[in-house]
Amino acid sequence: MKRGPKPKNLKERFDDSYKKMPNGCWEWQKGLHRGYGQFWITPKERIGAHRMSYKLFVDENMPDWSIDAQINHKCHNPICVNPNHLYLGTQTENMKDRFERRTYEITRS
Numbered sequence: 017m018k019r020g021p022k023p024k025n026l027k028e029r030f031d032d033s034y035k036k037m038p039n040g041c042w043e044w045q046k047g048l049h050r051g052y053g054q055f056w057i058t059p060k061e062r063i064g065a066h067r068m069s070y071k072l073f074v075d076e077n078m079p080d081w082s083i084d085a086q087i088n089h090k091c092h093n094p095i096c097v098n099p100n101h102l103y104l105g106t107q108t109e110n111m112k113d114r115f116e117r118r119t120y121e122i123t124r125s
Contacts, residue, residue, distance in 0.1 A: 033045055036098075040100070041098055044065045051095070052065065053065030068097075069097040069102060075104075086104075086110065087103070088105040088109065089102060090102070
């Protein structure tokens with residue numbers, strides 16, 4: 017009986033999904049949702065690619081979701097999954113950083 021290739025584990029699948037850029041960002045090459053990379057853990061379960069990167073490379077015990085904490089980007093590139101460009105923070109910190117760096121879109125009515 018002929019068998020196919022061994023299925024890849026989560027880390028191998030993740031590592032096959034980004035491209036290392038000259039600026040140090042690891043840009044997500046797979047599906048996006050609202051401008052952020054999406055990693056499918058199972059065919060029915062997805063997680064933000066930057067959250068998955070943080071779990072794989074920084075803190076494997078981090079909960080999938082927390083009302084008080086989120087994974088923010090130091091580089092302000094929403095498709096970056098380089099764990100060195102990510103930090104655990106709050107929405108308030110993210111908005112303050114975003115305002116200080118002016119990495120938001122100004123909308124006019």
